[in-house]
Amino acid sequence: MRIACPYCGERSLDEFLYSGDATVKRPDFASPTATEEFVSYVYERTNPPGMHRELWYHAAGCHAWLVVTRGVATHQITSVEAAREVALKEKSATKDTK
Amino acid sequence: MSWSHYSIFSVLRESLRGHTGWGPAWRDAAPKSDYDVVIVGGGGHGLATAFYLAKHYGPLRIAVVEKGWIGGGNVGRNTTIVRSNYLLPGNIPFYELSMQLWEQLEHELNYNAMVSQRGVLNLYHSDAQRDAFARRGNAMRLHGVDAELLDQDAVRKMVPFLNFENGRFPIHGGLLQRRGGTVRHDAVAWGYARAADKLGVDIIQNCEVKGFKREGDRIVGVETTRGYIGARKIGMAVAGSSSRVAAMAGLRLPIESHVLQAFVSEAIKPFIDGVVTFGAGHFYISQSDKGGLVFGGDLDGYNSYAQRGNLPVVEDVCEGGMALMPRIGRVRLLRHWGGIMDMSMDGSPIIDHTPVQGLYINAGWCYGGFKATPASGLCFAHLIARDAPHPVAKAYRLDRFATGHAIDEKGMGPHPNLH
Numbered sequence: 001m002r003i004a005c006p007y008c009g010e011r012s013l014d015e016f017l018y019s020g021d022a023t024v025k026r027p028d029f030a031s032p033t034a035t036e037e038f039v040s041y042v043y044e045r046t047n048p049p050g051m052h053r054e055l056w057y058h059a060a061g062c063h064a065w066l067v068v069t070r071g072v073a074t075h076q077i078t079s080v081e082a083a084r085e086v087a088l089k090e091k092s093a094t095k096d097t098k
Numbered sequence: 099m100s101w102s103h104y105s106i107f108s109v110l111r112e113s114l115r116g117h118t119g120w121g122p123a124w125r126d127a128a129p130k131s132d133y134d135v136v137i138v139g140g141g142g143h144g145l146a147t148a149f150y151l152a153k154h155y156g157p158l159r160i161a162v163v164e165k166g167w168i169g170g171g172n173v174g175r176n177t178t179i180v181r182s183n184y185l186l187p188g189n190i191p192f193y194e195l196s197m198q199l200w201e202q203l204e205h206e207l208n209y210n211a212m213v214s215q216r217g218v219l220n221l222y223h224s225d226a227q228r229d230a231f232a233r234r235g236n237a238m239r240l241h242g243v244d245a246e247l248l249d250q251d252a253v254r255k256m257v258p259f260l261n262f263e264n265g266r267f268p269i270h271g272g273l274l275q276r277r278g279g280t281v282r283h284d285a286v287a288w289g290y291a292r293a294a295d296k297l298g299v300d301i302i303q304n305c306e307v308k309g310f311k312r313e314g315d316r317i318v319g320v321e322t323t324r325g326y327i328g329a330r331k332i333g334m335a336v337a338g339s340s341s342r343v344a345a346m347a348g349l350r351l352p353i354e355s356h357v358l359q360a361f362v363s364e365a366i367k368p369f370i371d372g373v374v375t376f377g378a379g380h381f382y383i384s385q386s387d388k389g390g391l392v393f394g395g396d397l398d399g400y401n402s403y404a405q406r407g408n409l410p411v412v413e414d415v416c417e418g419g420m421a422l423m424p425r426i427g428r429v430r431l432l433r434h435w436g437g438i439m440d441m442s443m444d445g446s447p448i449i450d451h452t453p454v455q456g457l458y459i460n461a462g463w464c465y466g467g468f469k470a471t472p473a474s475g476l477c478f479a480h481l482i483a484r485d486a487p488h489p490v491a492k493a494y495r496l497d498r499f500a501t502g503h504a505i506d507e508k509g510m511g512p513h514p515n516l517h
Contacts, residue, residue: 001408014410018400018515020354036500042512043352043443043499047341049403072355073403 001075006082007062015060021045022053022067022083049073055083102296104208123288124168124295129302132328133159135482136320138307138343139336140164142173142283142468143460145290145301146475147335147482149207152297154476155483160299161329163322165306169287172337175405175437176468177360177394179373179384181218181278182243185234188493188505189446190241192473195490197243197277199472209289211281212387217372218278219248219256221422223267227377231273238275246274257374260423267378267421280373280384280392286471310347310457317347317456333458333482335474338403338438340461347454351461352443352499354514357402358394358465359411361434363426365389374422381418383426390432393419397439397465399515407436439465444504445517449477449487450496458482459496464517 004010023046027037049072056066065083070076102121112119135151137144140162148162180200182193204211222228228247235245249271250262262269291301302324309321310332319328336343344351365388375382383393395415398407412434420427442448442462447470449460460478463470477491487494493505499512510516 012410013408014413020401020513020515039500040350044350045341045352045354046345046350047354047401049339049342049355052401054401070400072401075402075404075408 001077003056003066003068003077004080005058005061005064005066006080007064008058011058011061015058016066017057017059019055019057022055022086051078104210123292124301127161127300127302129161129163129305129322129324129327130159130300131326132319133161133300134329135160135331135333136327136329137162138320138332138334140168140291140301140303141171141335141337142286142290142471143337143463143474143478144333144335145287145294146471147333147460147478148299148301148475149290149294149297150476150479151483152294152299155479156297158483160294161302161327162294162299163302163305163307163320163327165304167303168291168301169284172437172439172467173287173471174284175360175435176283176465177382177384177392178280178283178386178468179218179278179382180213180281180469181275181373182469183218183220183234183238183245183273183275183278184507185237186505186507187237187241189507190238190243191490192477192494193470194241194243195476196470196473199476200281201277203281203286203289203472207289207293209285209292211285211289213281214279215277216279216384217274217276218375219253219272219274219372220375221253221260221269221272221377223270223378225270228270235273244275244277246276248272248274256372257370259425260374261421264421267376278373280386283468286468290475307343307346310454312454315455317454329456331456331458331482333460333478335460335478337440337461337463337467340440340459344452344459344461347452347457349452349454351448352512353462354401354441355403356397356399356439356441356515357404357407357436358397358439359407359415359434359436360392360394361412361415362386362393362432363391363429364432366391366429376418376422379414379418379421381415381422383419383423391426391429397441397515398436402436403438405436405438439463439467441514441517443499443512443514444506445508445510446505447474447494448496449474449481449491449494451481451485452496
């Protein structure tokens with residue numbers, strides 16, 4: 001498995017650190033059900049057998065956080081995006097809906 | 099006639115008859131329409147559960163349904179090590195019960211599982227690590243488990259060929275559990291399958307669960323590739339696939355699936371007589387009775403349902419081996435393979451009810467499931483039969499994350515790939 005970092009190009013797996021599911025979102029602490037939401041956010045995972053969006057950190061490279069979409073049964077990577085770009089996109093999307 | 103009880107007499111008699119009288123070790127059962135208990139997953143834990151249910155909590159009509167074949171999953175993919183050298187009170191009594199069940203296993207199953215209490219030696223490489231191991235050893239001894247803290251001289255006597263003067267990771271000593279050791283993993287699956295079958299359990303292979311049927315809050319059966327099977331109670335013991343099976347019942351688990359690789363070398367003459375683990379990296383090794391060196395290391399570290407791993411971990415494991423015992427450097431690797439681990443959020447297992455009535459879960463074994471097989475089966479059987487947790491498995495609750503009672507043996511926090 002090699003990961004194509006958007007800044008450094010295709011690099012070996014051992015340059016990267018894994019940080020799990022990228023689809024869980026930190027809940028609003030002011031929500032009335034915040035306790036349950038935080039339990040779910042910190043501990044519960046969908047753990048799908050197919051495509052998985054996940055966070056990787058290019059520790060031995062450019063230090064960028066990446067959102068990688070990968071098939072967990074095949075190890076095939078279909079997209080690598082900078083986590084910053086993903087977050088900015090999501091932010092502008094929520095602004096638009098407001 | 100077939101010899102259903104294995105003994106020296108049956109072996110002698112069959113040797114004179116050209117081994118024509120041995121029958122199959124268990125029946126290839128077809129599913130019936132309905133059972134008292136259906137166990138999903140015919141691995142070590144599922145088969146052990148069925149065996150102890152039939153033996154201690156019967157009479158019950160029990161079936162084990164298995165997607166593949168008996169012995170094809172993690173029970174046939176591990177490095178065969180058994181031990182009970184844990185630190186936390188939630189874990190020690192459970193793993194010690196498992197150790198005691200291993201010690202009686204062959205009599206209980208009438209099956210040669212090659213239980214070999216050859217000792218498990220965990221090496222330490224610094225003063226801090228020695229203190230941590232002393233603490234662990236003391237915790238074990240307080241629970242009545244055997245543990246000995248060895249200095250460098252004592253380790254040298256046991257395994258003189260280690261790289262004691264390694265510049266970065268000198269070996270200062272080790273924590274030894276003499277009662278630990280190895281067990282022939284396939285024989286555990288076959289032995290439990292045979293013994294459960296003899297007690298009337300139906301073992302149904304090539305039978306994949308496709309969904310659960312509920313009436314209100316209650317489970318009433320499973321849909322499988324071999325038809326619908328009704329059940330009063332269902333226990334799932336499908337480590338590696340727990341999230342997938344639980345999702346069919348609408349549950350989301352505190353589990354990620356990860357791949358762990360294991361390795362075996364070509365066979366060499368007797369060389370390592372116990373289990374030795376490297377404390378500065380992650381590497382553990384023993385030698386099988388056939389002569390192959392059986393070893394492993396860390397998880398690959400990312401979610402995976404592929405039963406194969408990647409090369410950086412192969413390199414990492416081999417570097418650990420070379421740092422510990424350089425003389426294995428010329429030994430050639432024969433095979434390596436991967437298994438899918440249920441990595442829980444605190445590194446400890448779950449044996450509990452689910453929110454669905456009549457559905458029970460046995461999951462989250464991380465990469466320590468093999469050593470737990472007998473106790474896991476016994477405790478899960480107890481839970482299913484009595485609807486109350488076995489005294490030594492009380493801590494393994496599904497809701498412990500929400501209530502703040504995580505059992506984090508390594509102190510890693512909710513990062514499954516680090517446990």
